[in-house]
Amino acid sequence: MSNSKKIPTDLDDYLFGNGLTIENYFVRVTPFSETICYRNGEGKEFYLTVNNDEFEEKLRSRLIELGSEIVRVGEK
Numbered sequence: 741m742s743n744s745k746k747i748p749t750d751l752d753d754y755l756f757g758n759g760l761t762i763e764n765y766f767v768r769v770t771p772f773s774e775t776i777c778y779r780n781g782e783g784k785e786f787y788l789t790v791n792n793d794e795f796e797e798k799l800r801s802r803l804i805e806l807g808s809e810i811v812r813v814g815e816k
Contacts, residue, residue, distance in 0.1 A: 751798055751799055751802045752802070754799065755799060755802065755803070760778055762803070762806050762807065762808055764778045764779050764780070765777070765778045765788075765803050765808045765809075766778070766779075766808055766809040766810065766811050767800055767803060767804060767808055767809070767810050767811070768811050768813060769810060769811065769812045769813065770812075770813045770814050771814050774800060775787055775788075776788040776790070776796065776799060776800055776803065777811075
């Protein structure tokens with residue numbers, strides 16, 4: 741039996757299945773990386789940790805497609 745977790749195939753269910761909305765999410769872009777972040781109900785910010793680069797890219801692309809906020813840091 742494998743210990744690896746099955747990668748979800750429904751991006752929207754993964755992102756919004758626990759009650760978060762597109763307004764909670766943002767993509768933080770730095771000169772070195774692009775990370776998916778979200779704000780909880782109190783406004784505290786968190787990174788969305790995804791242990792699969794391909795799946796994370798699909799999630800990031802989906803958020804951008806849906807109009808998620810993009811926060812640029814360290815760019816002129």
